[in-house]
Amino acid sequence: MSTKTGYATAEFVTDTMAAWEVAEPGPIESEPLRPVRRPVPEPGPDELLIRVLACGVCRTDLHVSEGDLPVRRPRVVPGHEVVGEVVGTGRDAQGAPVGSLVGVAWLRHTCGRCRFCLRGEENLCPRSRYTGWDADGGYAEYTTAPAAYAYRLPAGADPRGTAPLLCAGIIGYRALERARLPEGGRLGVYGFGGSAHLAAQVALARGARLHVLTRDEAARRLALELGASSARGAYDQPPEKLDSAILFAPVGELVPVALSALDRGGVLSVAGIHLSDVPPLNYQEHLFQERELRSVTSNTRADGRAFLEEADRAGVSVTVTAYPLGQAQQALKDLKAGRFAGAAVLVPGAD
Template sequence: MTEVKAMAALQAGEPLQPFSYELGPLGDDEVEVAVHYCGLCHSDLSMIDNEWHMSKYPLVPGHEIVGEVAAVGANVPHVRQGQTVGVGWYSRSCMHCHECMQGDHNLCSTAESTIVGRYGGFATRLRAHWGWVLPLPDGLDPATAGPLFCGGTTVFNPILQNHIRPTDRVGVVGIGGLGHLALQFLRAWGCHVTAFSTSPDKEAEAKQLGATDFVATAGPNALARLANSFAMILVTVNVPLDWEAYAKILKPRGCIHIVGAVPSVTIGGFTLIGGQKSISGTPLGSPATQADMLAFAARHAVAPIVEPFPMSKVNDALERLRSGKLRYRAVLQNDLG
């Protein structure tokens, strides 16, 4: 039996507090990871507050995990004890359904989320199915790589799914935890990238991260001059938008692709029909997509901008996130024992 020390919310919206539990016998298809670092994602906050009405308490958040393989089950084929690995939003899928067999493990109807109905990575140990445990490539810093396993995959997968070419113009709405990674990936991909933000003071940093152009969207008719421009508008925010205005700046066959938890999308049918435009979304990515993303990030020096915190001070990090002051991701270093 393995005793685990963790930080948990005992009720919705409460500060996290020390919590301990035991792991049962290691499954034949499981990897046990000694957690060294774990990113703090807005989804962790949503789960702590039960915004999505699926949280179970005590809740141990954390799904951007980097650590060391502490033990492997009898049927684990590809990682070894002592290896540096990461785990993201998903910790298991069935490996036999149609979606899994064609490589869309993230679309498996029984896929297990790392912090839904189980204990996550704000802890000393975590277990996951071997298929979702990925070795960290050389060139990526374990102390900052955690957010790539959720945020990085979330914004990289749409580039693949929408067949974005280096010659395309792409817009990124929101320059936060997701958006600041999207700018870096798209710049490295070769695209002409436009950052859209309600905060004009983010222009300089957005351009440093990879934006070719910057549009402050707070003013009237801010988007009108961009009609017929973009192959994809990647929406990384979770707030209502003027969907009609964004659809009008897509070029024919362009798409609005949603990865932020927006409350709703309202758009006229003819706005889409006339230019054969579309609205789409993706839930993170498969293990293969994650591996490609990690390799691409290592090759092109794509890295999250992070603020480090001891894991025992996770409530300080959560307060930074709630206040909107975090730039752009918190990473917790495990000091729980």
């Protein structure tokens, strides 16, 4: 163990690392990401230095890269589904010593003092900050994270299979909670990528009857393999009225489609951070009879802990397509084009 300015670090940590940065946001086809070498970051007093073992590829990374989300940090390193080994600790960092395995998720900081934080809704904190948007994330060989926002993971956890749980899984879990699915209820899922196929498994383990509606044929096959009662096109009607629905596809045109599929008192939860414009709604057709439309904003750390525990109990499995870190831009292109089912994961050192 050696000591650098204000923090302890493992001997093998190098001075520079490979990473990807968003050079100029734009369509992923224009290749807005740029491969770079950067100094290995130094953790702050309350932060961990983490050697990245796997980083999930999330649709939010695509929104950051393409400029759907406003630039918060120029030339940011994307990535917020990180599993890694702690190789350095700031002087005040607690709970994850060097050598431990941790997960880094989207939520990176909240103030802890506003009315939202004080009532347990830190996901709504006006001063919240996010990994891979406000601060550099996991499309790199090393990253940092506040120790208080990292999840301690079992030593034997599989990095590739765990990484997508840290955003896709957590956000899908919060979306499922917001959808207020009754016990044994009928759930519709619109879009069936990384987040949806994890939330679906939790719902099925709770006894739900699942109907998946997505344009992708491979995703429909995966849904049926996981236990869905039906899998149809995104604009089709499910075979029965729904108690709850979750919209994972960032397509505003699907909001009235999903609302019209709800039974009386049904709830539609919109899981994405970005959504294309929603067409006009007809009150009688889409909202009357106490149908509800609810958004989802980030997550709390309590959501993360609850999901990881439930996912372990339910035996949630992740369908993973692995890419070397050097193919990060291609992974985002494939995500946008729907070329894989489930989730993609970047693996440093696999080039």
